[in-house]
Amino acid sequence: GIQVEQSPPDLILQEGANSTLRCNFSDSVNNLQWFHQNPWGQLINLFYIPSGTKQNGRLSATTVATERYSLLYISSSQTTDSGVYFCAVGDYKLSFGAGTTVTVRA
Amino acid sequence: KAGVTQTPRYLIKTRGQQVTLSCSPISGHRSVSWYQQTPGQGLQFLFEYFSETQRNKGNFPGRFSGRQFSNSRSEMNVSTLELGDSALYLCASRGETGQYFGPGTRLTVT
Secondary structure, eight states, rough: OEEEEEEOEEEEEETTEEEEEEEESSOOOSSSSEEEEEEEEEEEEEEEEEEEEEEEEEEEEEEEETTTEEEEOOOOOOOGOOOOEEEEOOOOOOOOEOOOOEEEEE | OOOOOEOOOOEOOOOOOOOOEEEEEOOOOEEEEEEETTTTTTEEEEEEEEEEEEEEEEEETTTTTEEEETTTOOEEOOOSSSGGGEEEEEEEETTTTEEEEEEEEEEEOO
16 A cells, blocks of 8 residues: 655644644555644644645645655644644545644743 | 534443444535544554445454445444554545544543
8 A cells, every 4th residue: 555654753843933744655646635633633634735735824735746745834833733743645545644743832 | 514523422342342433424425434543553544435335445354344324424333342442433524625534433442
């Protein structure tokens, strides 16, 4: 199956800092999603981004499908951005990376 | 539209028992997938149902089963529970812009 690798595994930020999370995948994919897992465990959809660039407020994402990677940018981070960010690829069966745990300190 | 709902949210069972979890997808979504999340294995795909048929299955033992009803609601069942089945079970329904997840059922096996 497709291998999905996320980096870094952990990220500690000061409030207001910017950061970049990376997702590499081992094969061509038609679909890629980014999720934020909240403290109660629910996966919140951030982006559906098989290719190109999208922005939603302080978050943006870029997927370069031909080079098999995607990036998630967090700008002006806030404490509410803390949590685990997952990248997942696939259609009916999502293959997830191990996640990046983000801690934003006030 | 209402989101994906899962019941119950929390469950405590004893080894050897069986459990049934329920998932209601977003209205109009016909594909429902189930995932298991554990600290050691991360998020793993269990199975996917579409129009009451299991289309895809992950690498889990036969103790894990599921079904889908004509209204697209889905249930998963785990028989003969083991301690290692303690996990967060997530259900997702698939739309045009990917999969949308419910809040999960946290199962603890003692």
